[in-house]
Amino acid sequence: MDGPGAVLVNLLTSLRHLPPAMHSVLVVMALTWLSWFPFFLFDTDWMGREVYHGDPKGTIAEVDLYDQGVREGAFGLLLNSVVLGISSFLIEPMCKWMGARLVWAVSNFVVFVCMAGTAIISLISVHDYSGGIEHAMGASEGIKVASLVVFVLLGFPLAITYSVPFAVTAELTADSGGGQ
DSSP, X not given: OOSHHHHHHHHHHHGGGSOHHHHHHHHHHHHHHHHHHHHHHHHHHHXXXXXXXXXXXXXXXXXXXXXXXXXXXXXXXXXXXXXXXHHHHHHHHHHHHHOHHHHHHHHHHHHHHHHHHHHHHHHHHHHTSTTOTTTOOSOOHHHHHHHHHHHHHXXXXXXXXXXXXXXXXXHHHGGGOOOO
């Protein structure tokens, strides 16, 4: 049997031969990426709509607010990348000190707290304006700063997500005889 179906069948049947702990790694990675993708896809839009109360299809003032929020979101992503780069140098010492699995667990908890923080920031931002999000113009400085702090804090667990799960996978499969 050839084709994409054969590849999928081969992939699924090979799961039976993985070490038992590998299934946990796969589940945690899948759930972790389910939390990251909405952030990657909607973070600047979230800043434009929820934090700055803009609308890309609204009045000129609403479009300007949305654009300002998107620019601020892009700046937040820049800060996120800087933190990611710096924290990449700290991962190995942390893993030696605390263990890779604990470092990974802590980073997933930080992601949870930050994602919950985005919901809280949105609720506070909307609540600050009695007319609702569609009538609000601009955002308070505290909300803007809190939003940027979330972007910054997410740089640390993102660096861990890019490296530690693969190190854990290597540890778990080292005795399997596979690989290079």
